[in-house]
Amino acid sequence: MAEVIQTLPLEDVIGDRFGRYSKYIIQERALPDVRDGLKPVQRRILYSMFSSGNTYDKNFRKSAKTVGDVIGHLHPHGDSSVYDAMVRLSQDWKLRHLLVEMHGNNGSIDNDPPAAMRYTEAKLSQLSEQLLRDLNKGTVDFVPNYDDTQMEPMVLPARLPNLLINGSTGISAGYATDIPPHNLAEVITATLKLIDNPDMTVKQLMKYIKGPDFPTGGIIQGIDGIQKAYETGKGKVIVRAKAETETLRNGRSQIVIAEIPYEVNKGSLVKKIDELRADKKVEGIVEVRDETDRSGLRVAIELKKDVNATSILNYLYKNTDLQVAYNFNMVAISEGRPKLMGIKQIIDCYLNHQIEVVSRRTRYDLKHAEERMHIVEGLMKALSILDEVIALIRESKNKRDAKENLVATYDFTDAQAEAIVMLQLYRLTNTDIVALQEEHDALANKIKDLQYILEDHNALLDVIKNELSEIKKQFKDARLSTIEAEIAEIKIDKEVLVPSEVVMVSVTREGYIKRTSLRSFNASGKEEIGLKVDDYVLKYMEVNTQDTALVFTNKGRYLSIPVHKLPDIKWKDLGQHISQLAVIDEDEVIVDYDVVSAFDDHEAIITATRNGMIKMTTLSNYKTARHCKPLVAMKLKDDDVVISAMRTQITETEQLVTLLTHKGMSLTYPIAELPTTGIRTGGVKAINLKAEDHVVMVDLVGRQDTILIATQRGALKRISFKVLQEAKRAQRGITLLKELKKQPHRIVAAVVCREADVHYQLVSDEAVHDGQINKIHLSEQYTNGSFVVDTATFGEIKDLFISK
Template identity: 40%
Template sequence: MSDTQTPPSTASGGHIEPRLIELEMSESYLTYALSVIHSRALPDVRDGLKPSQRRILVAMNDLRLRPNAKYRKCANIAGTTSGEYHPHGESVIYPTLVRMAQKFSLRYPLIDGQGNFGSIDGDPPAAMRYTEARMAGPSVEMLTDLDKETVDYQPNYDERLLEPTVLPGRFPNLLCNGSDGIAVGMATSLPPHNLREVSAAIRAVLDDENISIRDLIEHVPGPDFPTGGMIMGRSGIYQAYTTGRGRAIVRARHHVEEGRGKKEQLVFTEIPYQVRKVAIIEKIVEIVKDGRVTGISDVRDESDRDGLRLIVELKKNEDPEVILKQLFQFTPLQSTCSIINLALVDGQPRTLTLRGLIDEFVRHRKVVIRRRTMFLLRKAEERKHIVEGLRIAVDNIDEVIRIIRASADTDEAKRELMSAFTLSLAQAQAIVDMRLGRLTGLEREKLEDEFQKLVAEIADLSDILQRDERVVAIIRDDLDDVEARHGDDRRTEISDIEVDGSFNIEELITEEMMVVTFSRGGYLKRTGLDTYRAQGRGGRGVKGSESKEGDAINRLFLAGTHDYVLFFSNHGKVYWLKVYQIPEGGRTSKGRAIANLIELAPGEEIQSLLRVRNFDEEGFVFFATKAGTVKKTLLEAYSRPKKTGIRAISLEEGDEVVGAALARPGDTILLASAGGRAIHFDEQAARPMGRVSRGVRGMRVNAGDRVVSLIVVPSDVDKDSIGVVTACTNGFGKRTLVSEYPIKGRGGQGVINIKVTERNGPVISFSLTHEGDELMYISSGGMIVRSRVADMRSMGRNTQGVRLVSLKDGDEVVAMQTITAEDLELESRNQSEEDEVGEAGAEVGDGEVVAEGSIDVDDEAQLDDGEDSDDDSGDEEDNS
């Protein structure tokens, strides 16, 4: 618009002012934002109330609804609040009133409700015409001394009345009940606390102005929710108390009981703050239906008026700890309580520490007490002034009577009295209004006593105003009184166990033993150990894998679901997986291709697998290659592999890894070759090397021969009682004591282990066994056999051995694995029924169990065609 133009006029005589929309929007939005912040969403730091809450209490105070009064209809209370103070309608006021009465919403309810005020299930309250209410004890403390000019007043919405801008707040409401609200661009979430702990912290601040927040936390360890529960860890609380922002992980309180049919059940008796019980039940049903949690058979709500009781019934043999962690991850049984200590301080939103919140409460109480003292002092001085005039009148009663009788009216009498005795108008008025009964001797004494009491009261009140320690003492006395009236015990437990809100997947996986199988074609799976039942020696076993045509299982071992598996490839690299990351398959499934689990280079194949429980264990990884090279490297060197693998050992061209095992100082090493030779030497014969070293010669092998197995013999075993089992491809083998293998230097050809004949075939495995162990054999056709080591008697090194497995035509043994007595004990706990041992069978077929096989006489014939040979000449190879 040009300077010469005039604003267009409206028909009513007004005018329109053109403005930029950006400017109008910013100013209007700012006005709206400030209105929300000050008049709706954020609490005042002094009394911890929002305007709507404060107006409800003021209206109830006007209606004299004290705790000893009769209950009044909530419709009346909401109507009074709306009509006198809060112009937003009764339907907005009533929900605020309801929350102030809910014991599961406020730690110390401010309203005592009668009727249906909702439930922790999320049920809505009854209509306000059906419910009644009155003030609770803490509200009375909040309103104490409101009539003594302790706070400022402001006009109400229509300027008919005055309303307090804040309540005197003898009760530390903001700290004890907390507050939450969402304003424009900011939010507050102050958690509730225990009154006794808050009072102790305030007293500590009053005693020591320099007290640290760390010392305050000794008095206030953390929030105390009305619904109880457990806060996991203290770090989030400490952060919130020191910075004003933090979070607390809250879990439901629970215990385990034995339910129907001896099934275990989880019982939840307290749930996280502001979580609806029905929401928890709905979420549990959802995760069971979609298969995220499979161990739950039923969920029931057995809550009553005596307390909350939520039952989660588990399936038989399920681990309660695993199910519990799954529930904490997938349901609101664990929730995060955000702590944002934002409140209005002198009309401005500020984020406060724990010390800041306490300081603001103390500052407010000091102001209230001083203003109350000034009010009482003024009233006492005014009364003292009147009593002084009455004393003068009593002392000069005859003259006073004469002046009053001689006066034409009251005004003349007051003027004459003021002139005659130098009185003020108030004193003259009191004398004129005095009754003749005050002239008796008793009344004169009372007047004198009142005057002396007023003098003492004025001196005491003046002393309070002059000495800050007197004010502090009054605050402390008020706290003691409030705590004695309303204090109670802590409901929320604080655990020292830190939880970050996220879950390690291992916590959700049951610890159990698994059979890990790996085929020559690169297929990997894990299967529960209880799938396989023990048989007698010589049995054919059950179908253990549905092998791909032309494929065969060549590795199997026992491992816990939380164990690590190191995969050593033919290229000398190592890859890393957890057992629970290996796909689980049925007894006859072929598993998952290893290429889908780890990133192998073109032409790379996995040749050896190693189970590791913890990389912090003291010890080494001991390698053996088919060319007879060995290497010893610290286990910790393999704890941080990359997704694409890391180099485990440097190999000569054409060589590959055939075994890897954990070794500790003092252990001994046994190597066995396919040609029936074995060598035994001390682990110290191979010095520790770096991860990429080539190693040294461990066994000299003849042309056409190769090393097939590596055994680490622990130093603490009795070599005269522990044995090694040698298995050959045609199902024959034997058990020989370790003491039969003399300890020689590394690098030699070793001694005879077993005669490799056409009947036996070459050696395929060499395994350390105890009397209580069991052995598992697997054939190229996918057949698995389990048998007891105790069924095999010990034989010398020069025997041919006995039949271990009855094979079908064309089938051969490709792997053997020891099941330790410890693993067997775990298996017995995991199985739902006892194993059937030595079960007799009829015809042999897939999935059938057969009787123990017979042994031919010549199976145990002794060899006599050669002495043991030993060549200890073994030089170290070059290391890179």
């Protein structure tokens, strides 16, 4: 051979070769044909089994023999690819109606590999006979195989719409397909209706085809997604497992999964659920057991006592493959090219294929009936002159001479003469003449019917309808998947995610926050809390890990922090600064915090500012999904800052709020004076301030309470509720401190005291001179405990000073 070297640009060569390769794998490998719903390898497997007589009414045959036949004659690829395709045709969790029956281990829903092909046996299923029926009657075109040694069908006659019934999945170059399986009876019913009414809409078709019908059952949600997919070829639905709750003898309950979503690996699913239990991502699961046996799929999830099974199941739906999204992408090969098709287009393509198949079969049957009719007429003519024919044959030299004499003497055709000379002696009886006459009449009627089918299109459609109805009657079964119109919203209770545990949460003035177990708190003692120098505890509370902490800052913002997300730190350790949990300004400090179990409209937060603004907002407004991020709690003007945030019951309208200012003014009024506003508002005027005055304290006050006041001169004053006067909001108020000409007292700190024997703590700041007080803390606010430098009871109160 002469060597020919071509010089070509690399990009042209690669582009041309990849184009050829892409065309091949699109048309000849990964995508199914819209007419029979099969990929080439599947079609070759079925054809090879059919042509070798490996049918449903025969004995099983070794899979290795079938694989060898397919590779040797039709599909020159690896044996594993052929065997894998053959095994899939026999898996009842992959196909809605099996096309191959297999003896032996053919894999499992846990994705276990099947036994080697030398161990398994297979044959065609009864339904696959309907795909191959009439194959030998010229119903489809045949093409040469890969080595031109035999012919193979381009497509199967497919007497049922297999593409929709069994679905398909595949990936090729630039194309992919995902067609779900459907119920056979529903698909055939819709096809019959479409034959009668070709103008049916997709919505009308959906009266008969409710939606996909997966072999693994499950619940399909989202009828709008189904309709969109049926109209355009693309759509999305949610498929979730079917689950029931059972009660056990020990008082516990368990969730039992009986059906899982299509193409979900059960083994991986069980493993994932057990990992969630082991990692404590979900609380309440005791054990996960795979109890699947030959009677059916069963996964048991045993729960702890008094656990909400619905919440656990919702969490598993959201975080495991107990619920998955199924995306329709109905691409199939139509007229030699890939097309995205809706359900009506798929059925139309199938019907056009059936019209051609039945037409070709009818012509084939008509041709053979006419040929047989011709022979029968010749035999009848020969029997009518039997003696002459016998004499003529006896006088002939040989068979060929006898045939020529019959044609020349009695005007028989070659075919008739061949049939006469091959006639057996027993056929020369009177009874055979009657049989020939009966056969002649039957053939005449058959030819008439076949001609009518070919001449009348409606008669041809009736044939298709009758055959489809017979298949439906023989193979129909009930739906396995349930259709639900709407996609259910998944609501997960936080009790499922977070273990219920009572802990201590503390916050300091410097902004250090921590969560501490009761064990650490009780072991250390409340006075041994870890603090920085000059820092003090703002508040500590006994709360639940399922609660949410609301932390308010002086800049009118708040942080919503789930308690379980707070750092778990020992009581003696310092804690974590709030800036490590959320991004806040350098000069932003914590004013107060509270812990909420439920955000409802029965409670509210009252916030007040230094410049005399106040607002009340219901607790439900503070609920947010943006945890650990600063959010607006109160809109502030100019250089104003929040000095107080307190929680109250809205229904208790008799509660009183009291304000004290720097210059000694006091105003008290019911909370009914405060309008309920939104979270981003600036509030209303709380008190009418004098020039250069500002609010020092805002708090709720009861009729049995007293107020402890500290001044800049280090003086303490205790005021009874009787001194206060109820008034209206935004008034000037009454004077609590006598105005002195020299060094007048100014209030720097005040607190409402709700018990007579409560301890107090006085705190000074480095910026304040010795002997001055800028903060008062009372232990009553901290569950009858306090961390103090100096303490005293009210009975011992005098003009006390505390140095730095």
